[in-house]
Amino acid sequence: xxxxxxIEVSIALADVVGMANTDVVAAYPITPQTxxxxxxxxxxxxxELDAEYIPVESEHSAMSACMGSAxxxxxxxxxxxxxxxxxxxxxxxxxxxxxxPVVMAVANRALSAPISVWGDHSDVMACRDTGWIQIFTENGxxxxxxxxxxxxxxxxxxxxxxxxxxxxxxxxxxxxxPIMMPEQSQVDAFLPPNKYPxxxxxxxxxxxxxxxxxxxxxxxxxxxxxxxxxxxxxxLKAWKEFAEIFGREYxxxxxxRCEDAKILLLTMGSYSETAMTAIDAMRxxxxxxxxxxxxxxxxxxxxxxxxxxxxxxxxxxxxxxxALSFGSAGGPVGMEIKSALYDVSKKPKIVNFVxxxxxxxxxxxxxxxxxxxxxxxxxxxxxNEFEIFGVRE
Amino acid sequence: MGKSENxxxxxEIEVGCIVTEPGNASQYKTGDWRxxxxxxxxxxxxxxxxxxxxxxxxxxxxxxxxxxxADLFYCKGCGICAHECPTFVITMKEEE
Numbered sequence: 001x002x003x004x005x006x007i008e009v010s011i012a013l014a015d016v017v018g019m020a021n022t023d024v025v026a027a028y029p030i031t032p033q034t035x036x037x038x039x040x041x042x043x044x045x046x047x048e049l050d051a052e053y054i055p056v057e058s059e060h061s062a063m064s065a066c067m068g069s070a071x072x073x074x075x076x077x078x079x080x081x082x083x084x085x086x087x088x089x090x091x092x093x094x095x096x097x098x099x100x101p102v103v104m105a106v107a108n109r110a111l112s113a114p115i116s117v118w119g120d121h122s123d124v125m126a127c128r129d130t131g132w133i134q135i136f137t138e139n140g141x142x143x144x145x146x147x148x149x150x151x152x153x154x155x156x157x158x159x160x161x162x163x164x165x166x167x168x169x170x171x172x173x174x175x176x177x178p179i180m181m182p183e184q185s186q187v188d189a190f191l192p193p194n195k196y197p198x199x200x201x202x203x204x205x206x207x208x209x210x211x212x213x214x215x216x217x218x219x220x221x222x223x224x225x226x227x228x229x230x231x232x233x234x235x236l237k238a239w240k241e242f243a244e245i246f247g248r249e250y251x252x253x254x255x256x257r258c259e260d261a262k263i264l265l266l267t268m269g270s271y272s273e274t275a276m277t278a279i280d281a282m283r284x285x286x287x288x289x290x291x292x293x294x295x296x297x298x299x300x301x302x303x304x305x306x307x308x309x310x311x312x313x314x315x316x317x318x319x320x321x322x323a324l325s326f327g328s329a330g331g332p333v334g335m336e337i338k339s340a341l342y343d344v345s346k347k348p349k350i351v352n353f354v355x356x357x358x359x360x361x362x363x364x365x366x367x368x369x370x371x372x373x374x375x376x377x378x379x380x381x382x383x384n385e386f387e388i389f390g391v392r393e
Numbered sequence: 394m395g396k397s398e399n400x401x402x403x404x405e406i407e408v409g410c411i412v413t414e415p416g417n418a419s420q421y422k423t424g425d426w427r428x429x430x431x432x433x434x435x436x437x438x439x440x441x442x443x444x445x446x447x448x449x450x451x452x453x454x455x456x457x458x459x460x461x462x463a464d465l466f467y468c469k470g471c472g473i474c475a476h477e478c479p480t481f482v483i484t485m486k487e488e489e
Contacts, residue, residue, distance in 0.1 A: 099409035160408065198411055207412040219403040220410045226403070 002180040002246070009140040010035035010173045012181065013079075013105055013165075016144050018049040019187045020151050023074035023194075026054035026065035030084040031117045032169035033107040037079050059084040063091035063102070070100035070162075071208060073199030075151065078102065081169055082109030085123045089130070095162045096131030097224055098209045101154035101196065102162040104132075105147065107173040108269065108322075110358040118359020119169035121268065121322040124299075125332040131224060133163040133231055134300040136268045138254075140177035143167045145248055148182070148191060152238045155194045159231045166299075168270040170359065182246065190245050229301050252303035253310045254295040257283065261292025262315045264348065265371055268296050268333060271320065271362055278367030291371060296333065304340045311341070317348040318374035320389070322356045330354075330386040349378040355389030366390065423450065427470030429485040435460050437480045444474035444483065 007015075014036050017025070025044070027037040043049040052069075056062045062078050069076040080088060085106055095102055109123055110116040124134065133153060137143045146165045154163040167173055198206065212220050232252070243249040256276050258264065267275050272295040282288045294310050294317075296303075311317050321331020329335060334352030341347040351374040356362045362370070370389055377387065396405065407413055435458075444461050445453040452467035453474060463474065475483035 097409065098411075198408065205415040207415075208409060210410065210412045212410055213398065215398045216401060216406070216410070219401060219406050222403045223406050223410075 002182050002186065004178055004180050006176055006178055007140075007181070008035065008174065008176050009143050009167065009179070010107070011039050012140060012144050012179050013147055013167070014039035014043065016147050016182065016187070017077050018043045018051075019182065019184055020077075020148060020191055021075065021193075022049070022051050022077045024052045024054065024066070024069035024076045025078065026056050026062045026069065026076070027078045027080070028056055028059050028062050028084060030059070030081050032109060032119070032173045033079045033081040033084070033105070035173065036105055036107070040077070059087040060091060063088040063095060066102045066104075067091065067095050067098065067100050070095070070102050070196065071098070071198075071200050073194065073196040075155070075194045076102045077104070079105040079107065081107040082111060082117070082123045085127060086111065089127065092127055092130035092132060092162075094209060096228075097220075099160040099198075099227075100162060101160055101194070103147070103150045103154055103165070104162065105143075105165045105167060107169045108166055109169040116358040117169070119171055120357045120359065121166075121332075122324070122357075124164070124166055125323040125325065127164075128300070128332060131161070131228060132300060133159075133161050133228070133235070134166060134298075135164070136166045136295075136297055136299055137172065138270055138272050138295060138297075140172065140175070140179045141248070142250070143172060144179055144181070145242065145246065145250070148187060149235075149238050149242055149250070151194075152191050152242075153231070153235050155196065156234045156238070157195065157197055159227070159234045160196070161228060161231055166269065171270040180246075186245055190242060232298070232301050232303065235298065250297060251306070252296075252298035253306045254297055255310055256293040256295070258292035258294065258310070260290060262290040262313070263288065263371070263375060264292050264294050264311060264314045264317050265367070265374070266294040266296060266317060266319045266333070266337070268299070268322070271322070271356060274362060274364055275367050278364045278371065281364060282368055282371065287368075288371065288375070302336060302340065307337065307340055308344055311348050312346070314348040316375060316378040317350050318371060318378075319350065319352045320356070320362075320370065321352065321354045321386075324354055324357070334386055351377045351382075352386040353389040354386060360390060362390070422466055423469050424466045427465075427468060428488055429470040429472060430465065430488055431463050431468065431470070431472070431474055431483045432486050433460070433462065434482055434484070438482045439480055441479065443477050443479060447473050447477045449473060
C-alpha cells in the first residue's frame with residue numbers, strides 16, 4: 001500500500017524519479033529547482049540509485065547530455081527553471097524533433113531582468129512551441145504522479161517525445177505536503193522498462209538530427225506535429241491506467257463546481273488551490289452562486305476538444321495568465337483559448353487577466369476580487385484586450 | 394535509398410528523420426547547386442594535384458591519363474580549384 005508522508009515536494013519528486021529506476025540525470029542547479037537535483041545527486045552518491053549523475057556546466061549542456069543519453073536508450077531525467085530553461089532553448093527543439101523521450105521537471109520561475117527567483121509562467125510560455133508534451137501540476141501529489149506518468153508517456157513507442165512536468169517555483173517546489181508515496185511494486189507495475197527502439201548501436205549505424213533540404217523539411221515537421229497531436233491518446237490511456245493502479249484520476253482539463261456554473265475561472269498550476277477556496281467562499285456567501293473553476297493541466301498538445309466541452313454552458317470565462325506576452329493581444333493562455341473558441345458558435349464572453357507575476361501572491365480575497373472584476377468587464381466591456389491584475393496605479 | 398527525397402510523403406519519413414542507411418550522403422547530388430563548371434586545358438597541366446587538395450567537396454579524382462578532373466555529380470562549382478591551379482589549367486564557365 002502507498003504510504004502518506006509529509007515531505008517537501010522537490011524531495012518527493014526526486015524520490016519517485018529514483019523509483020522509476022532512472023538511468024541518467026544530467027542537470028545544472030538553479031533556484032527553485034535545486035532541491036530536486038541535489039536530492040537525486042544524493043541518492044546516486046549514497047548508492048541508493050544506480051544511475052549516472054552528470055554535473056554539467058550549463059543547462060545547454062544538460063539538455064545536450066540528456067539527448068545523448070536518451071538516444072543511447074537510457075531512461076533520462078533533468079530539471080531546470082527560469083533562465084536555465086531559456087539557456088536550453090535551442091536544445092529543446094532538437095530533443096523533440098529527434099523524438100528523444102527525456103523527462104524534465106520545470107520549477108516555473110519568472111525571467112530576468114530584473115532578477116526574480118520567484119514563480120510565474122514566463123519561462124514555460126517562451127517554450128510553448130518547442131514540441132514537448134507539457135503538463136501542469138496543482139499540488140505535490142500531482143507532481144509525483146505526473147512525473148511517473150511522464151516517463152510512461154514519453155517512452156511509449158507511439159509517442160517518443162520529451163515531456164515537461166511543470167510545478168510552480170516555491171509554491172510547489174519548496175513546500176512540505178502530505179503525499180501518498182507509491183510502493184516500488186506499484187511503480188514497477190505501472191512503468192515498464194524503457195524500450196527506445198532507435199538506440200545507438202554500432203551494429204546498426206544511423207545518424208540522428210541530420211540535414212534536411214527544402215524537399216523534405218516540411219514533411220518532417222508535419223510528421224512531428226501529427227505525432228504530438230496524436231500523443232493525447234496515449235496520455236489519456238496512461239492516466240486511465242494510472243488511476244487503476246493508484247486510484248487517482250487525471251484529466252486534460254480539470255473542473256471544480258462547474259456542473260451548474262455560468263461563470264468560469266480558468267487557471268493553471270498551483271494557484272487553482274487558492275482559487276477553489278475563493279469559489280467556495282463566493283458560493284457560500286451567495287454573492288455569486290454560479291461560479292466554477294477550470295484548470296488546464298495538459299498544455300501541449302492543447303486539449304481543444306476538452307476545453308470546448310468544458311465551457312459549452314458558460315456565459316463568462318475569466319482566464320488568469322501568469323506571463324506577459326509582450327506586445328501582443330493577451331496572455332499566452334488567453335490568446336490560445338480565444339483561438340480555440342473562435343470557430344465555436346456558442347461561446348462564453350472571455351476576460352483575460354495577467355497576474356501573479358514574479359511570485360506575487362493572489363490570495364483568496366484577490367481571486368474573489370478578480371472574479372467580480374471579470375464579471376463586470378464581461379457585462380460592461382473594456383477598452384483593453386487584456387487586464388493586468390494587481391498592479392499599483 | 395528507395396524513393397527520392399522529392400517523392401517521400403510525411404508518413405514515409407523515418408521517425409525523427411533518422412538516417413538509417415549509413416553513408417547515403419554519397420547519393421545526394423550536390424552538383425545541382427552549381428552555376429559554373431570547371432573546364433580544362435590539360436596541355437598546361439603538370440599533374441601537381443593542388444586542385445584535388447584544395448577541393449572542399451573532395452570530388453576531384455585522377456583519370457586514367459593522370460589528369461585531375463572534378464566529378465560533376467558532386468562539384469558545386471565554387472571555383473577554388475581554378476583559383477589555386479598554379480598553371481591556369483582550369484577556367485570556370487557559366488552553366489547554361
